[in-house]
Amino acid sequence: NAGVTQTPKFQVLKTGQSMTLQCAQDMNHEYMSWYRQDPGMGLRLIHYSVGAGITDQGEVPNGYNVSRSTTEDFPLRLLSAAPSQTSVYFCASSQTIIGGELFFGEGSRLTVL
Amino acid sequence: TQLLEQSPQFLSIQEGENLTVYCNSSSVFSSLQWYRQEPGEGPVLLVTVVTGGEVKKLKRLTFQFGDARKDSSLHITAAQTGDTGLYLCAGGSYNQGGKLIFGQGTELSVKP
Numbered sequence: 286n287a288g289v290t291q292t293p294k295f296q297v298l299k300t301g302q303s304m305t306l307q308c309a310q311d312m313n314h315e316y317m318s319w320y321r322q323d324p325g326m327g328l329r330l331i332h333y334s335v336g337a338g339i340t341d342q343g344e345v346p347n348g349y350n351v352s353r354s355t356t357e358d359f360p361l362r363l364l365s366a367a368p369s370q371t372s373v374y375f376c377a378s379s380q381t382i383i384g385g386e387l388f389f390g391e392g393s394r395l396t397v398l
Numbered sequence: 399t400q401l402l403e404q405s406p407q408f409l410s411i412q413e414g415e416n417l418t419v420y421c422n423s424s425s426v427f428s429s430l431q432w433y434r435q436e437p438g439e440g441p442v443l444l445v446t447v448v449t450g451g452e453v454k455k456l457k458r459l460t461f462q463f464g465d466a467r468k469d470s471s472l473h474i475t476a477a478q479t480g481d482t483g484l485y486l487c488a489g490g491s492y493n494q495g496g497k498l499i500f501g502q503g504t505e506l507s508v509k510p
Contacts, residue, residue: 289440318498320500325407327486327500327502327503328441328486328503330497330498330499330500333497333498335495344499375440377440379498382490382495383428383490383492384428384429384431384448384490387433387441387488387498390440391439392440
């Protein structure tokens with residue numbers, strides 16, 4: 286009963302380094318999304334996808350890339366990490382675009398020095 | 399740009415008290431959801447409301463969607479220490495595609 290799996294759970298980067306946060310879901314959900322969570326700011330949408338091959342920008346997309354080559358996977362790439370990207374990142378999936386229950390991963394805590 | 403404003407941001411109450419959390423926007427939403435998050439975990443869905451004026455109850459929690467579908471409230475009756483956590487509202491609308499946006503959250507602490 287895996288649900289949404291995120292890796293890694295913790296990561297420390299130096300400014301300018303690149304990395305990929307992995308997200309996989311086994312519920313055959315079409316909708317997947319990435320959020321970042323910072324104190325006092327709730328969850329802010331970075332990128333989302335309504336199906337394989339389709340991605341779109343959320344509220345705070347700058348500095349992040351995504352791709353959706355399969356229904357199951359939705360990786361988030363940081364091309365050149367900045368201290369402002371220090372945050373907790375959540376991947377989520379849902380069966381429907383609007384009104385469906387979002388299932389979240391456990392989160393990935395990223396620190397950029 | 400759609401925005402969801404939650405209030406209050408922090409709430410500290412004694413066990414047995416009642417409380418209400420508000421989620422407001424100037425935009426109309428097709429659906430509005432409430433999630434609860436515990437430290438170190440992802441948010442978990444409490445309820446989804448889709449019809450203006452809709453009221454849903456989940457044990458001691460009552461959720462209401464505004465008539466104009468721009469706002470919502472969460473009322474907890476006789477709060478318990480187990481209600482402690484971060485409460486988040488989230489809204490989506492068909493004319494915004496797949497964007498589901500969240501409010502800033504309300505951090506609730508219920509003391510024994």
